[in-house]
Amino acid sequence: MLALRLLEKDNSHTDRIQLQDIKTPEPKENEVLIQMQTAALNRRDQWIREGLYPGIRPATLGSDGCGIVVKTGKNAEKWESKTVIINPNNNWGDDERHQSADYHILGMPTDGTFAEFLCVNQDRLVLKPKSLSLEEAAALPLAGLTAFRSAFYHGGIQKGSKVLISGAGGGVAQFAFQFAVAAGAKVFVTSGDDEKLERLEEMGAAGIVNYKDPDWNKQLKDKAGSFDCAIDSAGGETFAEIIKLLGRSGRIVFYGATLGLPQKIDLYRMFFNQIRIQGSTMGSDKEFVEMVNFVEKHKIKPIIGSITPFSDIISAFDTMKDGEGFGKLVVSMR
Secondary structure: OEEEEEOOOOOOOOOOEEEEEOOOOOOOOOEEEEEEEEEEOOHHHHHHHOOOOOOOOOEEOOOEEEEEEEEEOOOOHHHOOOEEEEOOEEOOOOOOOOOOOOOEEOOOOOOOOOEOEEEEEHHHEEEOOOOOOHHHHHHOHHHHHHHHHHHHHHOOOOOOOEEEEOOOOOHHHHHHHHHHHHOOOEEEEEEOOHHHHHHHHHOOOOEEEEOOOOOHHHHHHHHHOOEEEEEEOOOHHHHHHHHHHEEEEEEEEEOOOOOOOOOOOOHHHHHHHOOEEEEOOOOOHHHHHHHHHHHHHOOOOOOEEEEEEHHHHHHHHHHHHHOOOOOEEEEEOO
16 A cells, blocks of 8 residues: 655655555454545644654654545444544543643554555544535544634633634634634634635634734734634744733633744733633544534534645645645545
């Protein structure tokens, strides 16, 4: 079978990712063999390619995917012929508040979804919602779960909440936007791309602001007043400015820090207004099921940027590296 492998680091390869023909795995007890139909890229995959992720080792990459169960191990027979989405969590643990010390994500170090066939334990499977295409289902798992936990478990977003989603051009931010809108929140978004902002406004954003404008924070204050919740992945000096936009008992939930650390945070404002800063990453197995059910209930359609044949998957990585486009990058094995 074909699989996109991360290779050992040496001087003989111009690129550490390469499509290779490897042996098709066999399902063990409680495992299933999935014939992958579609998969999707995450920023994590490109970071691994560039060597910017901890604990990198050779593996088949890919955390997101949808496929058909074609063979089962002992005690997993009920999944035969089912079309499934794969939960990329491994070893979250029993505490809903945080992952265990043994937690890791599918697709390095555990072989992932960028392969024609994949074996996983049956407890990683959720039936594909009928409302989603194979491509949409593949786009959902990692980014959708991260957004769901950020928005609801930590963010407490509900009907009537005033929410700010910063940098809404990214996959997780787009899911957070869609989830918050579906929950009945009044959602404002920032992006550095006017075309993306216009798309989000068409999809229900209550207000849009280009963060490249020098007075972006003033524009948001004029439009919204203050926010109950903000969801951010950039960090940097933007983070400190977002805190100033939060109302009393407001929350800023962040799942990344691509712009680095803020130099100064207004602690006086924080304690007086009882503001909470909350880090978040991925989500529990329970939340994964809740997230898929939420998507099906509200008929949410993941935003697809492009669909690339599996044979040309490296070009999708290059597209992600360039940072262009809007929506998830999906690859098709069909």
